Amino acid sequence: MTGRVGSGLLALPYGVWLLAAFAAPLGAVALLSVQQTGGMFDPILLVPSTEQYVELVGDRFYMRVFLNTLLLGVGVATACAVLGYPLALWLTRLPPRWKPLGFAIVLVPLLTNVVVRSLGIILLLAPRGIVASLAVELGLPRPDLLFGWFAVGLALTQVFLPFMVLALYDVLEGQEKRLDEAATSLGAGPAMRFFRVVLPLSLPGLRAGLVITFLLASESYVSAALVGGRKVLVSGMIVLKEGIEVMNYPLASALAMLMLFAGVLATFLIGRAIALLTPWIPGRPPLPRLRLPPALRRALVAVAEALAPIVSRLLLAIAILLLVFPLLLVAVASVNDSPQATVAQFVGFTLKWYALILENPRYLEDAWTSLQLALCAVAIALAISLPAAFALVRGGFAGREALGALYVLPLALPGIAIGLGMLRLLQWFNMVPPFLGILAVHVVLIAPFMLMLLRASVAQLDRSLEEAAGGLGATPARVFRRVILPQLGPGIGVACVIGFLNSFGEVTVTAFLTTARMQTLPVRIYAEATFSLENTVNAISTIFILVTIALLLLVNRLMPLDRVWRR
Known part of the structure; x- marks a missing residue:
């Protein structure tokens, strides 16, 4: 004992x-969120009030920002999953001597300051940056990609993609390699092996990655402030403004608590969705299967098998470039004889x-x-x-x-x-x-x-x-x-x-x-x-x-x- x-x-x-x-601090936020008044020097009342929550829910501006933030989190989590699988699979297949280098590609962006990575995205999407210049070279009109939801989503995907990769790598590395070999010997191509073997067995890692990337993306405001300019508003920016500039702590606290509740709910829903995708576990109901005509099914499988190698290599290249290239642009810009940090042209x-x-x-x-x-x-x-x-x-x-x-x-x-x-x-x-x-x-x-x-x-x-x-x-x-x-x-x-x-x-x-x-x-x-x-x-x-x-x-x-x- x-x-x-x-x-x-x-x-x-x-x-x-x-x-x-x-x-x-979390208790202080919860207490402040149920206060009736928002004055800085007002006394703390122990009688709870829903006044701040009613104001938030009844205000179209706050609700629009809140819902847009949640949708942004969903989009970033989805993009991280799509780009994370090829990169995580690539890491598992690297020879042992090359794995540290592969992990460096993931870990250097992960451990680099979020402001640095956001600056790299600004340089990438600048009006005369790499993407815009490439579009002009191809005969396309110069795109206006900066200071919008796409730019913010891309920046957050670059910031949080390493979390998804590491979550997937843990389960993919532990998978029994003979299962993939058995599927190959039975005639399954790359697409069928992924959807029938790799994806089902990696669902626990996918669940962890989706939860982490959604929570982090939905609470982030630094990238939105830098890459979105004044055109994109997310909940974190409202909390920062109400709490520091306006000093309306009850309203800022109520919005922070709403974000917390949304995160808990999202965690539950993601877990529930993953549970429904694992009907082989005892006690879980089987999913209804879509039955297609045999000819149509064979045609779809043939198209998927033909496109799978091309799509996987393309997604892998995009993932690696997204992680590394913005950091290289920042390094090049640091020795550029230009007075502005966002000028992508080298002077x-x-x-x-x-x-x-x-x-x-x-x-x-x-x-x-x-x-x-x-x-x-x-x-x-x-x-x-x-x-x-x-x-x-x-x-x-x-x-x-x-x-x-x-x-x-x-x-x-x-x-x-x-x-x-x-x-x-x-x-x-x-x-x-x-x-x-x-x-x-x-x-x-x-x-x-x-x-x-x-x-x-x-x-x-x-x-x-x-x-x-x-x-x-x-x-x-x-x-x-x-x-x-x-x-x-x-x-x-x-x-x-x-x-x-x-x-x-x-x-x-x-x-x-x-x-x-x-x-x-x-x-x-x-x-x-x-x-x-x-x-x-x-x-x-x-x-x-x-x-x-x-x-x-x-x-x-x-x-x-x-x-x-x-x-």
């Missing part, structure tokens, strides 16, 4: 931090934008703030995640798996709700420095990633070595220092690098909490990309990309990238 209690106590610091920096080579970064004290101060924030967040997240990982892997207490799911819950809930709630808490408890408020939220955002990576590392420890050391008289502290830590070293290093990149580049939640006196570098370049277009933005963005690549090379030396994300 003592051992069970002790192992449960290891998970306590993580839980306490979630209560203070996740549950408390001439220059390094003056990098020199201007070093001459501007604001960039250096903000970079130092971001570095301090990321390092502190990683240190705290490691301190609470490592004991929690041991508790979840080796603990014998009841409800261990449920606790593990609870500890990664921040990944599934809207970050803007957490940011709005923490903003209000910092205003109520104004003695708390803003840096500590941002730090608390950053720990919540990166700790689940680090916990999952560390949990896998702890599960792979060789316990026989610990038993042998204990049998030779080593104290528990010495066993931990001399036996456990050397085995955990690579896993800890990988978790810290991933946590650092996520914290250093975070902007969606941090934008709620920064002040005029304290701002992070990602929020700075987001603000400058929104209101001014000097090319220093691309130079800073290129530095972000290079730092990400360098740290991923370090991760790959500690542990191959494909092994990192199979955890």
Whole structure:
């Protein structure tokens, strides 16, 4: 009993931090959403009111923005699934020595700041950018693609496609290869093998990918603000405006809660739809089958088999180009002798934008703030995640798996709700420095990633070595220092690098909490990309990309990238 209690106590610091920096802000948002009045200094009433929700539902403008945001999330999730399958299948078929490079194509965009990737899409779709110039060369009219729903959808697809690829890769890599070989030996072509073998067996991964991409796309506002200009409005932008500019916290909180409810409902509906597509599982009703005339069916199968190789290669090329090409455009633009960041035409080579970064004290101060924030967040997240990982892997207490799911819950809930709630808490408890408020939220955002990576590392420890050391008289502290830590070293290093990149580049939640006196570098370049277009933005963005690549090379030396994300 003592051992069970002790192992449960290891998970306590993580839980306490979630209560203070996740549950408390979320509770504040829920409380504010049921207030009658929206004044900043109005007292909190404990009698709930539906006034804010009635105003939202009854206002056509708010409902149109809300529904458009949900449709945008559906479209992005669908596009990610269509592009994600060819890329995930390609990763599973790469030779072992090439898999780290394949994963780098996915992970570099994933861990690069969202502002950087949005700038790349702007350069891609600019009036005189690559796409427009190619259309003119083909004799087509110059397209106007920027600052619209298509541009925002493309930007969000580029941002969240890696999540879909990684979710699909996990299940596709674990599939029994002999099933595909058996289908081939029975005469099934590529299309039939995909729809009859690969797709049904990968539905759990598809469900996870759809849920993640929908939730993230429906709460995102950074890409919409940059790529959509002033023509595209999403719910996150309304929450930011009502909460920071207008200071109507009850209305902003009610909209944030509506987004949360929509996310929960979407998660349920996606799970239900996937369940209906798996009738072979006991207890699930069979789907009605569409019966076609044999001749028509054979013709459709023949067309599908003929088009499958072409379509799959085309989608794979589009997916890789979408992930990598915008980042290359940002790097090229950073040495372009053009005063505007969104000019895609190359005028001439220059390094003056990098020199201007070093001459501007604001960039250096903000970079130092971001570095301090990321390092502190990683240190705290490691301190609470490592004991929690041991508790979840080796603990014998009841409800261990449920606790593990609870500890990664921040990944599934809207970050803007957490940011709005923490903003209000910092205003109520104004003695708390803003840096500590941002730090608390950053720990919540990166700790689940680090916990999952560390949990896998702890599960792979060789316990026989610990038993042998204990049998030779080593104290528990010495066993931990001399036996456990050397085995955990690579896993800890990988978790810290991933946590650092996520914290250093975070902007969606941090934008709620920064002040005029304290701002992070990602929020700075987001603000400058929104209101001014000097090319220093691309130079800073290129530095972000290079730092990400360098740290991923370090991760790959500690542990191959494909092994990192199979955890």
